[in-house]
Amino acid sequence: MAVDFKNSETKDNLMRAFAGESQARNRYTFAAAQAKKKNLHVIEAVFTYTANQEKEHAEIFYNHLKELSGETIHVDGGYPVDITDDVSKLLRMAQHNEYEEHDSVYKAFGEKAKEEGFLQVANSFFMIAEIEKAHGDRFGRFAELMEQNKLFSSDKKERWICLNCGYIYEGENAPEKCPVCAHDKGYFIRLDQSHFEN
Numbered sequence: 380m381a382v383d384f385k386n387s388e389t390k391d392n393l394m395r396a397f398a399g400e401s402q403a404r405n406r407y408t409f410a411a412a413q414a415k416k417k418n419l420h421v422i423e424a425v426f427t428y429t430a431n432q433e434k435e436h437a438e439i440f441y442n443h444l445k446e447l448s449g450e451t452i453h454v455d456g457g458y459p460v461d462i463t464d465d466v467s468k469l470l471r472m473a474q475h476n477e478y479e480e481h482d483s484v485y486k487a488f489g490e491k492a493k494e495e496g497f498l499q500v501a502n503s504f505f506m507i508a509e510i511e512k513a514h515g516d517r518f519g520r521f522a523e524l525m526e527q528n529k530l531f532s533s534d535k536k537e538r539w540i541c542l543n544c545g546y547i548y549e550g551e552n553a554p555e556k557c558p559v560c561a562h563d564k565g566y567f568i569r570l571d572q573s574h575f576e577n
């Protein structure tokens with residue numbers, strides 16, 4: 380049944396999603412800073428890269444509210460408190476939240492938008508839900524590497540790329556220091572996990 384947007388649940392869900400994406404962006408930016416402090420530059424990059432994508436999601440949801448410009452929307456919502464010094468736990472917490480968005484929250488918001496007749500909004504919820512799944516998988520992959528102490532080492536020969544200067548090294552372990560730019564081991568990532576490189 381078509382519903383007036385001003386009286387819809389969808390406009391509330393869009394505001395909830397805007398709040399959720401905005402918070403995720405901040406949480407990942409804070410997490411990136413924590414990773415940086417621990418010389419885990421590759422994890423810093425993973426969080427920053429994902430934070431920027433959350434900003435884009437926020438903007439997409441926010442722009443769907445354009446016709447209510449000048450109004451205030453009151454909503455309630457549940458948002459996570461994910462504070463720890465343990466970077467691998469931050470990755471697991473992020474993974475958990477991403478899967479929750481994918482598995483339940485955005486799918487329910489999408490169904491509601493469809494039911495209320497806002498098909499473009501429904502499409503954004505469904506498509507962004509799929510991106511959140513990819514985010515969850517990404518965080519999970521790096522959490523697992525950290526938990527297994529494999530972020531910079533492998534059981535087999537790998538190609539590693541320095542995220543600072545682009546030097547590519549082949550070996551079981553990432554070099555302690557980049558021989559070209561002298562940046563720390565923390566800048567190395569498996570070549571096949573580096574975007575643009577495979």
Ligand SMILES: [Fe+2]
Pocket residue numbers: 400403432433436437507511
């Ligand atoms: Fe997102």
Ligand SMILES: [Fe+2]
Pocket residue numbers: 403433477510511514515
């Ligand atoms: Fe996400």
